[in-house]
Amino acid sequence: MPAEPAPVAAPAPGSVxxxxxxxxxxxxxxxxxxxxxxxxxxxxxxxxxxxxxxHRARREPRxxxxxxxxxxxxxxxxxxxxxxxxxFGYSLLVGVDTSRPAPSGALTxxxxxxxxxxxxxxxxxxxxxxxxxxxPVGRPVRLEMTSADVIHSLWVPPVAGKLDLFxxxxxVLSLQVDEAGRYLGECAExxxxxxxxxxxxxxxxxxDEFTEHLRALQAxxxxxxxxxAEAGREVFLAAGCGQCHRIEDVSEGADFAPDLTHLATRxxxxxxxxxxxxxxxxxxxxxxxxxxxxxxxxxxNLEGEDLQALLAYLEGxx
Amino acid sequence: xxxxxxxxATEDRLAASWATQPGAAGWFTALNHKQVAQRFLVTAxxxxxxxxxxxxxxxxxxxxxxxTFLDAQTYNELFTMHGTTMMFLFAVPVGEAFAMxxxxxMLGTRDLPFPRLTAFGWYIYVLGGVFLYSSFLFGQVPxxxxxxxxxxxxxxxxxxxxIDFWLLGVTFVEIATIAGAIELVVLILRYRAPGMKISQMxxxxxxxxxxxxxxxxxxxxxxxxxxxxxxDRKIGTHFxxxxxxxxxxxxQHLFWFFGHPEVxxxxxPGLGIVSTIVPVFARSRIxxxxxxxxxxxxxxxxxxxxxxxxMFTTGIPQLGLAFFSVASLFIPIPSAIQISAWIAxxxxxxxxxxxxxxxxxxxxxxxxxxxxxxxxxxxxxxDTQAHDSYFVxxxxxxxxxxxxxxxxxxxxxxxxxxISGRMLDERLGTIAFWLxxxxxxxxxxxxxxxxxxxxxxxxxxxxxxxxxxxxxxxATWGTVVLTLGLLMTLGNVVHSARYxxxxxxxxxxxxxxxxxxxxxxPAYNFRGIPEIASRSPLWDTRPFRPRYxxxxxxxxxxxxxxxxxxxxxxxxxxAVPEELVTLPQKSWWPLVMAVALTVALIGTMIDVYxxxxxxxxxxxxxxxxxxxxxxxxx
Numbered sequence: 001m002p003a004e005p006a007p008v009a010a011p012a013p014g015s016v017x018x019x020x021x022x023x024x025x026x027x028x029x030x031x032x033x034x035x036x037x038x039x040x041x042x043x044x045x046x047x048x049x050x051x052x053x054x055h056r057a058r059r060e061p062r063x064x065x066x067x068x069x070x071x072x073x074x075x076x077x078x079x080x081x082x083x084x085x086x087x088f089g090y091s092l093l094v095g096v097d098t099s100r101p102a103p104s105g106a107l108t109x110x111x112x113x114x115x116x117x118x119x120x121x122x123x124x125x126x127x128x129x130x131x132x133x134x135x136p137v138g139r140p141v142r143l144e145m146t147s148a149d150v151i152h153s154l155w156v157p158p159v160a161g162k163l164d165l166f167x168x169x170x171x172v173l174s175l176q177v178d179e180a181g182r183y184l185g186e187c188a189e190x191x192x193x194x195x196x197x198x199x200x201x202x203x204x205x206x207x208d209e210f211t212e213h214l215r216a217l218q219a220x221x222x223x224x225x226x227x228x229a230e231a232g233r234e235v236f237l238a239a240g241c242g243q244c245h246r247i248e249d250v251s252e253g254a255d256f257a258p259d260l261t262h263l264a265t266r267x268x269x270x271x272x273x274x275x276x277x278x279x280x281x282x283x284x285x286x287x288x289x290x291x292x293x294x295x296x297x298x299x300x301n302l303e304g305e306d307l308q309a310l311l312a313y314l315e316g317x318x
Numbered sequence: 319x320x321x322x323x324x325x326x327a328t329e330d331r332l333a334a335s336w337a338t339q340p341g342a343a344g345w346f347t348a349l350n351h352k353q354v355a356q357r358f359l360v361t362a363x364x365x366x367x368x369x370x371x372x373x374x375x376x377x378x379x380x381x382x383x384x385x386t387f388l389d390a391q392t393y394n395e396l397f398t399m400h401g402t403t404m405m406f407l408f409a410v411p412v413g414e415a416f417a418m419x420x421x422x423x424m425l426g427t428r429d430l431p432f433p434r435l436t437a438f439g440w441y442i443y444v445l446g447g448v449f450l451y452s453s454f455l456f457g458q459v460p461x462x463x464x465x466x467x468x469x470x471x472x473x474x475x476x477x478x479x480x481i482d483f484w485l486l487g488v489t490f491v492e493i494a495t496i497a498g499a500i501e502l503v504v505l506i507l508r509y510r511a512p513g514m515k516i517s518q519m520x521x522x523x524x525x526x527x528x529x530x531x532x533x534x535x536x537x538x539x540x541x542x543x544x545x546x547x548x549x550d551r552k553i554g555t556h557f558x559x560x561x562x563x564x565x566x567x568x569x570q571h572l573f574w575f576f577g578h579p580e581v582x583x584x585x586x587p588g589l590g591i592v593s594t595i596v597p598v599f600a601r602s603r604i605x606x607x608x609x610x611x612x613x614x615x616x617x618x619x620x621x622x623x624x625x626x627x628x629m630f631t632t633g634i635p636q637l638g639l640a641f642f643s644v645a646s647l648f649i650p651i652p653s654a655i656q657i658s659a660w661i662a663x664x665x666x667x668x669x670x671x672x673x674x675x676x677x678x679x680x681x682x683x684x685x686x687x688x689x690x691x692x693x694x695x696x697x698x699x700x701d702t703q704a705h706d707s708y709f710v711x712x713x714x715x716x717x718x719x720x721x722x723x724x725x726x727x728x729x730x731x732x733x734x735x736x737i738s739g740r741m742l743d744e745r746l747g748t749i750a751f752w753l754x755x756x757x758x759x760x761x762x763x764x765x766x767x768x769x770x771x772x773x774x775x776x777x778x779x780x781x782x783x784x785x786x787x788x789x790x791x792x793a794t795w796g797t798v799v800l801t802l803g804l805l806m807t808l809g810n811v812v813h814s815a816r817y818x819x820x821x822x823x824x825x826x827x828x829x830x831x832x833x834x835x836x837x838x839x840p841a842y843n844f845r846g847i848p849e850i851a852s853r854s855p856l857w858d859t860r861p862f863r864p865r866y867x868x869x870x871x872x873x874x875x876x877x878x879x880x881x882x883x884x885x886x887x888x889x890x891x892x893a894v895p896e897e898l899v900t901l902p903q904k905s906w907w908p909l910v911m912a913v914a915l916t917v918a919l920i921g922t923m924i925d926v927y928x929x930x931x932x933x934x935x936x937x938x939x940x941x942x943x944x945x946x947x948x949x950x951x952x
Contacts, residue, residue: 001853007784009781010567010781010783011783012783012784012785012786013771013772013773013784014772015770015771015772015774016703016704016770016771016772017770024703026699027699027702027703028701030697030699030700030896031694031700031703031770034697034700035694038690038691038693038694039690041690042686042687042690043688043928045657045661045682046682046683046686048661048665049661049664049679049682051665052661052662052664052665052669053664053669053671053679055665055669056662056668057602057666057667057668064603064605064606064666065605065662065666068605068662068663068665068666069605069662069666071658071661071662072606072655072658072659072662074658075654075657075658075661076609076651076655076656076657076658076659077651077654077655079654080650080651080654084647084648084650084651087647087693087697088643088644088697090697091643091697091698091700092640092643094697094699095636095639095640095643095697095698095699096636097703098699099636099699100388115475122685149469149475150467150469150470151467151469151470151566153631153706155706155707155772155774157703157771157772160702161631161699161701161702161703161705162631162702162703162705162706163631163633163702164633165634165686166560166566166567166632166633167469167558167560167561167566167841168560168565168566169567169633171632173631184772184784186772186774187774188472188631188705188706188707188773188774188775189467189706190394190463190467190706190776191470192470192475193390193391193394193461194390195394195774195776195777196390196776196777196779196780197390197777200764217451218918231449274883278775293389293390293391294391295388305528308379
């Protein structure tokens with residue numbers, strides 16, 4: 001078995017202006033265009049204002065000046081009437097392009113928003129995971145998104161604009177990532193107490209790495225590799241973890257908690273909040289409310305021995 | 319003062335009939351527009367202070383990464399209350415309050431058309447606000463955002479009473495706003511001074527007229543939306559519940575059908591204040607009066623066609639979005655016309671650099687930038703990036719603080735001398751202006767950048783690795799400067815009310831009739847009602863010599879035959895005098911009505927429906943008494 005890379009914390013969010021996909025790239029171009037154009041118009045207005053303040057009429061005017069009226073006609077009517085359709089036209093072009101449905105052959109991934117985590121499904125491969133979305137570099141992806149509870153919104157700034165996850169609807173976000181890397185995904189619609197901590201990692205990887213990753217997820221859970229881990233599985237069941245969390249062939253779980261079948265392959269736990277290390281996992285199991293108040297996971301008071309066993313088991317879930 | 323304003327040699331029945339009774343009974347039954355508007359103003363600024371304290375706490379939390387100054391729940395409560403307070407309890411009432419105080423003066427009349435409704439509006443505004451804030455006492459502070467999106471605010475995901483406090487309290491305040499709007503619309507259309515054609519009324523009146531009509535159309539949908547949500551919560555209907563065939567997007571449509579006009583309802587009085595102040599300090603008549611009036615109306619109409627631009631990321635099809643995008647891109651045109659008209663007016667005259675003008679100039683600089691980012695977020699693809707990010711936070715603070723707070727600060731410096739009779743300190747005012755202007759920009763400009771760096775709104779904390787700390791920390795320090803500037807203005811107002819230089823009737827060389835009344839104005843505003851024949855009555859002849867036609871209704875108004883409060887009703891377009899209207903002098907019913915409705919509110923809140931029913935019945939009985947019993951004479 002090849003050495004797994006050490007887990008890393010969630011990446012920094014990229015900038016809207018530093019795009020890595022065609023959708024975000026088009027929008028970044030539009031953004032720069034509007035920033036420059038708008039900035040110039042703002043600057044010109046301020047210059048006119050300052051000039052007007054410094055201008056001293058020789059006497060208090062009795063009637064309105066023709067030049068003053070001409071200024072309104074030009075700066076108040078002609079300029080906006082010329083500029084705004086240009087902005088609108090450019091926006092429309094970008095809008096049509098960025099909202100075009102992904103071509104056939106695109107990879108479909110289903111995302112279900114939960115308070116406060118992301119359920120991720122690869123329907124073609126029959127894989128269910130959470131808080132980590134892997135996509136192949138350079139291939140169009142269709143994210144079919146819905147919500148299990150309240151409204152969420154999925155946003156990966158350098159990749160594409162955001163789209164809401166609605167209960168009772170499916171919204172489709174088409175995107176493509178052109179540079180391999182790890183990107184922070186965020187919830188952009190206020191969804192309750194831990195909205196701030198509802199994140200995920202978007203991993204863009206080369207096609208063969210992606211295929212390998214998916215294949216690993218398709219396999220059932222790893223069997224416990226030691227007696228301690230074996231005992232940990234018993235702890236998992238006895239402590240009631242399986243009431244909420246599904247592990248393939250081990251527990252049914254419930255639909256409001258993340259699937260843990262391949263927990264150890266993920267870089268983060270608690271929806272992007274914590275690096276997936278032994279210490280963080282232990283802290284999370286013992287006192288999730290202390291780390292992230294308002295999440296659904298209850299605290300547990302496991303004995304040290306049991307906790308060690310449980311951690312050994314969970315760490316083996318590759 | 320001309321003879322028109324001199325008191326008669328005999329008994330002064332006019333002053334007697336307009337005097338407020340002394341003592342507590344007089345305080346609770348007072349109806350005069352200036353008294354009640356002052357209460358509105360003070361209340362609005364108290365709420366502004368509360369909303370401001372909330373924002374300072376939030377900024378402190380966000381000033382550093384992973385801060386533990388506030389916990390998640392508290393932060394969410396604070397941003398909910400900050401938005402709710404600033405939008406419903408400050409920005410809308412403060413605009414109405416200035417209009418209630420100054421429009422009767424500017425239009426040359428003595429009071430608002432329905433004095434008891436004025437008083438009632440203030441009572442339920444205060445009671446609604448107190449009700450909302452009482453949630454702090456019960457530890458049930460609303461935490462669903464000022465937009466209260468379902469299903470998060472529905473019974474399943476917000477089972478506590480916090481959202482009920484929000485829905486019921488806000489609905490109360492909305493009723494106050496609607497009452498005020500009705501008054502102002504009727505005032506502007508029917509109580510202008512004789513001869514003041516609709517094309518000659520001050521531009522502030524145009525702005526407030528459009529605002530009032532917008533309130534009358536925009537607020538009822540929110541009242542309805544709130545009632546539906548309250549029904550979902552209290553008796554188990556499913557209007558917004560997708561699991562039972564309801565639709566949570568419905569809330570967003572109803573909310574923003576109110577919520578976008580709301581932005582202009584806040585903004586338009588601000589634009590009106592600017593149109594009032596610019597000519598006075600430019601020493602020039604306004605350029606493009608008709609264009610400004612028409613573009614005000616255009617903004618009012620267009621504001622009802624853009625609500626979906628708050629919903630560009632909800633998955634509505636592109637074609638639909640394109641319509642709302644176009645409508646949103648129209649709005650800059652009437653705004654650009656107004657800004658150009660002000661610049662042209664300033665250019666045409668000889669600008670005087672005094673504090674009210676400073677705030678007006680600050681307003682233009684800030685507001686135009688907010689307009690530029692407004693065009694950006696009206697672009698659908700850009701909005702999919704900017705929406706619900708800090709870019710939008712920066713944008714709307716430029717629009718709202720620029721669009722209403724700066725004009726309101728200008729108005730304070732401009733009109734406090736009229737209200738208190740004393741001038742604000744100009745030097746202190748100048749320092750306060752620069753602190754406010756710089757503090758504002760240091761606070762909010764960096765947030766555009768944070769937004770483009772991918773920071774979503776409404777997050778109570780962020781990781782250090784995000785790189786957002788620098789701009790967030792700058793914003794927090796900006797808030798310190800901004801707060802200092804605002805506190806200095808407060809100090810200036812309080813200090814000047816007692817020690818300020820005497821203002822006299824017209825310290826600025828004003829253009830409109832408010833400067834014809836003494837400072838502070840008598841309860842009846844004008845002894846003789848001037849007849850008006852131009853847009854700038856006080857500039858046509860100096861000193862102002864209003865036309866006066868003795869031995870007509872004028873004489874009766876000047877020296878009433880009985881101790882009654884009389885105003886003159888005029889026609890809508892040309893302000894031809896039609897008849898004298900007698901107004902009530904005092905009344906307990908507004909207070910009783912407000913209390914009865916509050917009882918109904920509390921009954922609903924605590925699920926004691928007999929109590930709620932009692933309140934409603936008491937309100938009905940009070941309504942009958944209200945109509946029956948008019949104290950027109952003392």
